[in-house]
Amino acid sequence: MTAPVAPRAEANMGDPYVLGRNVNAGGEEDRSEGGGASKSIVTLYGFWIFLLSDIVMFSGFFASYAVLVGATAGGPDGSSLFELTRIKLETGCLLLSSYTCGMSAIAATRRTLALTEIWLLVTGLLGAGFLGLELQEFAKLIAQGAGPQRSAFLSGFFALVGCHGVHVVAGLLWLGTMMAQIWVKGFRADVMRRLMCFSLFWHALDIIWVALITIVYLMGHAR
């Protein structure tokens, strides 16, 4: 019943992009009939679905922000509050941390413990740096009377950026736990699956940040 082993190029004699039943001379079964996927694929796909749901949750906050951006209640608006230098630093931190996270994934697939831990540590430090800058920004705004209770615009701002920040905190907590697990248990299959899920999560956070700086900071600045 099982098809013979064959390199990919020869196995797909028909057009791999055709919809529906894959009608090719080998009489091979349709892609969806291959039986269950491996555990790592199942786990990562499930996490991918969860990430997409998380992105939908962010879109709720984005929608609120977009609707409330003009509701400053006579108070300060974005252009008077946002410090672009700080945002450049934060973006640099997060983007670089995505890169170092990728490096740690490569080191993990090569099973090099020390290098993996180092790259993960750097990722964590960059993430912590990002958080520090963000908390500083929040404290500054609140101190000058531009806290979330001041207006609907500021509520939307603090909730949206804060939601991203809470996700970064959760990510750092997860990162620390992963570093401990790799240290104690090595590159066991389930530990690797979790590490790959963490990578997905961390990259997705950077994608959200791109949307965030565009819609909140850059557009707010350009008004």
Add this chain to the structure above:
Amino acid sequence: MLGKLDWSAVPVGEPIPLAAGTAVFIIMLGVLGWITRRGHWRYLWLEWITSVDHKRIGVMYCLLGLVMLLRGFSDAIMMRVQQALAINAPGFLPPEHYDQIFSAHGTIMIFFGSMPFVIGLMNFVVPLQLGVRDVAFPTLNSVSFWLTASGALLVNISLVVGEFARTGWLPYAPLSELAYSPGVGVDYYLWSIQISGVGTLMSGVNLVTTILKMRAKGMGYLRMPMFCWTALASNLLIVAAFPILTATLAMLTLDRYLGFHFFTNDAGGNPMMFMNLIWSWGHPEVYILILPAFGIFSEIFSTFSGKPLFGYRSMVAATLFICVVSFTVWLHHFFTMGAGADVNAAFGIATSVIAVGTGVKIYNWLFTIYGGRIRFDTPMLWALGFMVTFIVGGMSGVLLAVPPADFMLHNSMFLVAHFHNVIVGGVLFGAFAGMIYWFPKAFGFRLHEGWGKAAFWFSLAGVVTVFVPFYVLGLEGMTRRLQHIDVSEWTPWLYVSTMGVAIMLVGVFCQVAQLVVSILNREALRDETGDPWDGRSLEWSTASPPPTFNFAVPPDVTGQEAYWGVKQRAIKAERLSDEPDYEAIEIPRNTPTGFITAFFATTTGFALIWYIWWLVIVSLLGAYATFVVFAWRDVGETEISVEEVRCIDRARRAAREARLAQKEEA
């Protein structure tokens, strides 16, 4: 030390919650006492509470749903009686009480009655139909269930400690803001829904992954049973819609707890934004409820007509069409909020269009029945009852989809009639049909037919008697949620409706009797082979109840209707297929993670409601610790030996050989 909590939270001055709370407490003590006396705790803990088996979790979900349906129904009884008594009179429920009751009624019926019931059925059936051993993430499944139970527990605690929300089942701003709802009621709502919402979202991720990535060999997408397709669509909707609910309720929580201004009347807040966001969740939610019911009916119509489902591919297309379009219609819940003709027209057209998908399904069911050899067992009766009631309810929905008509009928009793018509006639009838259909599979014995039929007829008569007068009342101008009635002309309809509740109550009694009588007579009703209905899909190839591992050997599917072909071949050859080569099977270990996580979730929620901040921190730490302990375990599976597998499967084969032999003689 205890935040806002003190003895004044207990409603000693209010007879109804006090009596209800005391009664529930006594019943609970009775049940717990009975379990203790019979020494069942060990069994319950090892086999049910810590179970990660989708079949056990599915049953627990359904049980939770059924119990909460009873609670919601008792709220309904009080509402109908109040409205019958309060015509130019005060009635027996003061407004602040009545408001809590209709809010609790809706919240419980949807979030803790229907959703768990439907999710439980999907949990139980989908892996069996797909020919796999469990869902993608079994421990996560357990966590999901217990989080849902945690939310249900919090809502019920609000009856005796504090109060519930008075804002309706969707807490519209600005009424739900702190300024206008200063008590703990809305907070109870917010935290119980958020906690159970996490559970539901996890369940959605679980089932989507299972259906898309784990199916028996040979079961391509277009060979999946229809119930799995509708389960896929429903869970895709869960994954896409529930995050919006989470975000919106989080915004309301920020408003109430930290003084944010999302939906307040001042500082630029926009209460209308709440309606917009909550309904962009709310509309997909009703499709999350109805799609699995549609799937159940597809299975039942085909099985009890003895024919394959008509138009399988068009059914798949209709299901996916409904799934996608359900996200484009949400404004029809607030046509009157003032978006203007352009916006209203766009959404009105989208709403009318989505009815096409359902229409395709209804015609396909009719063509499935046509020319078939129909058996009027109880599940089929529920399905036919659905057909009649749902069409009426759906048509009233299409009428409401026309904005000018909706301007007259929005928030009237006509609307209440419509959504009860489709939810009760659609979701509940489907859930009951599914429950009776798959009960033998889950427990090894059938439900008593006589009581089942009685339950159906009384329920159908009750539903019609309660809700048809609502259509009339709506057209005569009666609005919803009225604590007292000033228009005497409405009296006859209100009385008819209240009598209908009595009929429904008889139906409920028959359902309970059906369960009790069946359990007492279970030997007589035993399902010997595992295939009591002459089924067509893979779950009927297993024993009743199936062993933990579902299938001794993973099935190899060669056509649509995976089991029917196998069965016909066996009947024709007058023998079963050869005994397979058995192997040892690894199954996931049971774990208390779900239960303990939910325990901490409950304490977190309770602490947040009553502003007991130290308890919030302790509970969150507890939850995190539970997670770490689980993540640290080294052994995730246990093995079932090949001898045991062989022994279990030979018993199943022997029963089927006996049935084959019987067929030969006949």
Add this chain to the structure above:
Amino acid sequence: MTERTEDGREDAAPGEGSSGARGTSGDISGYTMGLALAALLTFLSFVVADSEVIWHPAIPAALIALAIAQMGVHLVFFLHITSGPDNANNSLALAFGVFIVVLVIFGSIWIMGHLNHNMMPMSSATDQRMFKSPL
């Protein structure tokens, strides 16, 4: 990490890219290229936001285009999402997610921007800003 079934036609997990020649998790050059492109696009976004040269009302559109490009860079270089048949499930899920996000955000902006039919005429500019589109 990508395991092959006997015929090597297994789907790829999200984040792992195509099973086959590229192997696992991509390689360093892929990530470096992604970093460079993303950094460039970020730099450009900041330039555009402050720009005197671009017509003012077009700035939001330009920013959105740059953001979409950057997200694409992340998806391809860091998350290894491709359009091959082994990634079909991953891309379809992503497409569904994007569809929902677009509906929620633009649907909300459209609806909320129109909700003035029941309102009295507005006098102050700040009140009128409530219905102004952010774009």
